[in-house]
Amino acid sequence: MSETVRNYVTEPVSAGPDRGGQTRPRSSWGRAAAPFRAFARLTIVRVATRRLLLAIPLLFVVSILTEILVSLIPGNPGYVLLGSTATPSQVAALDQRLGLTLPLYEQYWHWLRSALTGNLGTSFYTGQPVLQAIQSSIWVTISLMVGTLVISLTAGVALGVISAVRGGVLARFLDAFALLGFALPGFWIGAELIRIFAVKLRLFPAVGYVSFGQSPAQWLHSLFLPVVALAFGGIAFFAKQTREAMLDALGSEYITMARASGVSARAIVWRHALKNCLVRVVTVLGIEAVFLISGTVIIEFVFGLPGLGSLAATAAGNHDIIMMQGVVVVYTLMVVAINLIVDVAYSLLDPRVGVK
């Protein structure tokens, strides 16, 4: 392949701004710090640092908003916890014990002071430390999300590429499939999967979760139907995005040059065009991953999975403010992590994208 074509196709990236060959004498401190400075200049490091620094005020804002919004919900945890036959004095005593009679800012301050030491409090409803509850739930949700993203991405990208390349009936099928994927709610798909593959065919369990540590095979088995239920919409989403991006890429000049230079069709699609359309896919991957957080709540309920979503839904129903606060903080951290991964992936896929 000629140098020109190679440049068009791979669009090499410079390692960084050209300093014009300028140098200056360095002290011993400067010499010692040189490797660290070189590390810090790496785009990935700058991206990650910026994201993590932004996460701190974000966590504050989210936790304050959660406290305010929860306080605005009519109702009293005491009545919810003790039931409608509780006397007002019982409820008042419980409110006192739970610290609910304090002003909101004091409640938040107490919670923040504990949270900064790693103590997210104790659930009103179960008496379990919030951190312990989250630790036992988070891996279920992460398993579900990762599995869904892997399936959605793999199948979606493949479907999108194929339909972009082949067009015709497959393209129309993809459009119809995408419409179905967007329209059909995940809980309905989940219920139908249970009805067909669990109840009728007895191939998979209807409910429940087996941890990876207990049995990797059973773990996969217990997650298969929930992942498929969640991935249905994701496949459609990625397929549609990939198809559009692939069509754009295949229509660009460098691809035309590549074809003219005799590059194989397979290489054009899978090595050159795909890499450039993956930038868009990575963008929507981040968006999809964030939306998936809310999607897992319903699916965990339907399939009886003990994940963060179930924990959040149960806490909300029981007016368990402490647990809700903890779960919201964790969800925020997950969103930050997802955005960080997306940014890092961006910088790896396209070195032209950097921190300004």
Added chain:
Amino acid sequence: MRVFHSGKSRYAAASMLAVVALVACSSGGSGGSGDSGSSGSSQPVLTIGVTENPLTFPGDNVTGGGQGNQAETTSTLDYAPLINLSPAGDTPTGLTPWLATSWGYIGTNYETFYMNLRQGVKFSNGQPFNAAAVKTWIEYVYHQQLGAWAADITDLKSVTTPNPYKVVIQLGVPNPSMPYIFAQRDSNYGLPACPAAVANPSITNDASCGAGPYEVQQSSTVTGNIYTFVPNPYYYDKSAQKWSKVVAKVISTPSSMLAALQTGEIEVAVGDSSTVAQAQSVSNVKVVEGFAAAWGLNLVKRAAGSSPLGNVLVRQALNYAVDRAAITNAVLGPGSQPTSQLYNLDGLSQQANNYYSYDPAKAKQLLAQAGYGNGLTISVLEVDLGDIGTTLGQAIASYWAKVGVTAQITSLPPTDVASVAADLKTGKYDATFLAAPSGPMQFGYKVTFVPGGSEDYLNVSDPQLDALYQTAVHAANPAPYWQQMNLTIAEQADVLPVGWGDNYYYVNSSKVAGVMAPDAREGLSFASEWYPASG
């Protein structure tokens, strides 16, 4: 442009193989801990589906536990009650010995109650079960006021232990329902926890410390999801330990619960009125049901001169206007029954039960007599409790409309209970939602008809009811007076009960036997009574 060659078929084949391998190398339909079936010992494993977390500590979770029948279903597995509420219910023969071998009142004023305790019993942590432990437990629940049912005992003067296995409870007011209070229904008093758990309840976050036949196994329990009960090594009656293990899976949605039963992942499910018809059509599944609570309306402003409800003729008219049979069947499920009384174990009156027939003509006549021949408006506050609640209110409203009564319904979710109570106390609404859990007459009376009761929002008292109550608590046999109270409530139309809702249990009858939900016991079934169908 063709891109794919034979590699496409390789990928497809590999994917198919992966799916087949996934299905093949896992046992089918056995999620959770994979515990269905035998666990290696000679006794089988029982797997149950529940919708609420089983109790790990009757005084825990801030609530005191026992908030729903699902928690009670498994409560006697790890926490044996002092007095057993047998399927015969709260009748002279219904309360049978368990951790207490005998009990009674000293004197005739129902103020001094004693229990003789079983000897040779230990809690699951090895601590001895004795009078000192029971005294500690009773005082803990009472002074902490843990749970809504702590108020079952009022004015506790003292708890003494004349010998290591006898407890004497001195009250300041008569309470003829003490044996019931120390049974396993609706009460924490009757489910003693070990002294170590009383001193530090956090040890029972995902473990138990009772004197029941089983104990919660911490290593196999995930709070809120799956609870594993293993035989209590210290339990005094090994023959009562019918299962090598009992696994309770928390499944929130009724359809998922039924699906889990159909796939064999659970053998007994706590049912729901929305799935009972479907469950009845499943082979090998038996539906067991029993009355749980009376549902209807609490006519809050029954004593308010400013409200139409202050007139007994209006209240009676509202009762006559409603077709209880139709509403009950549609809203409460196929097994429920219409009723004109608040169902109570010891005050069940057949006369009160059928007091109001469906008679719209009579309703109109009564309204005209009361001066509301041109109609009136009643404001109703409904609490949306799943498939009942608001639906029931709307059904009642549709019948009222036929006799010229307009119901203005405000519906709130259950988490708005505080605002509900506050609004009702200001007299903002004429009526509100009523769900009267079955229980002794005096409990219902205190909650709904005594000033200060949590559902006597306007502090209304009825001298006739009060007089009957005072007579009952001093009578050798209070039952006729409880029945008369129920009849009086029906005659005065203080409330508008519609029907008794059921508790449902779906049972794989080829695997499990002994599941009963007797009406006399408020439709409750306790897992400690179940045994393998094979023997």
